[in-house]
Amino acid sequence: QVQLVESGGGVVQSGRSLRLSCAASGFSFSRNAMHWVRQAPGQGLEWVAVISVDGRDYHYTDSVKGRFTIARDNSKSTLYLQMNSLRDEDTAVYYCARDTSASANYYFDFWGQGTLVTVSS
Amino acid sequence: EIILTQSPATLPVSPGERATLSCRASQSVRSYLAWYQQKPGQAPRLLIYGASNRATGIPARFSGSGSGTDFTLTISSLQSEDFAVYYCQQCSDWPRITFGQGTRLEI
Numbered sequence: 194q195v196q197l198v199e200s201g202g203g204v205v206q207s208g209r210s211l212r213l214s215c216a217a218s219g220f221s222f223s224r225n226a227m228h229w230v231r232q233a234p235g236q237g238l239e240w241v242a243v244i245s246v247d248g249r250d251y252h253y254t255d256s257v258k259g260r261f262t263i264a265r266d267n268s269k270s271t272l273y274l275q276m277n278s279l280r281d282e283d284t285a286v287y288y289c290a291r292d293t294s295a296s297a298n299y300y301f302d303f304w305g306q307g308t309l310v311t312v313s314s
Numbered sequence: 315e316i317i318l319t320q321s322p323a324t325l326p327v328s329p330g331e332r333a334t335l336s337c338r339a340s341q342s343v344r345s346y347l348a349w350y351q352q353k354p355g356q357a358p359r360l361l362i363y364g365a366s367n368r369a370t371g372i373p374a375r376f377s378g379s380g381s382g383t384d385f386t387l388t389i390s391s392l393q394s395e396d397f398a399v400y401y402c403q404q405c406s407d408w409p410r411i412t413f414g415q416g417t418r419l420e421i
Contacts, residue, residue: 237401237413237414237415237416238350238352238358238401238403238413239413240403240409240411240412240413243409252408252409253409254409254410254411288357288358293360293363297408298405299346299405299408299409299411300348300360300363300364300405301348301350301358301360302360302369302370304357304358304359305357306356306357307357
């Protein structure tokens, strides 16, 4: 069965960096675009970033452009999110999510359990 | 940015009843709309994509309709496990993906 397991969250000071990982199993990882979606405590969902199947194409929500980098290693079936210059407003549970398609149609059919990132000033 | 407005914010219902949730877009999203269910402490689950297509494994009591700016998620006969928060999401304006603020179904 499809499994997505995030790791790397924690408490970090404002301005510092953190790298999240998402280990995928149960499907051919290289055949799906992948996303990060976050949810601030008690709030709704916010899409963060997407990466193509080959890792060459990616997009970000405006609030993280220039600070976050999405990447993938298909040989390890792992998705990453490098987060730099963290701000208080980045505090959230971060989910990795599988796109339903290789060509990124932005529907998310499987989600990890999430990893909590807390940015403290 | 396309804004999705869900109504009502909270919907009191009882098991066995029919629930109708609304999602309105600030501009047309054609049929590029999905619905997700989220229970406390869990990740969201895809219910409907393309406005009216049920995702794999989703019971037939869940149905989606609409196009353009007005969309509806209907749960025909509520089960106890359906009490959750429901989000709509548009992907018409990719990569500027947006979600609604959610509707909470409560007893």
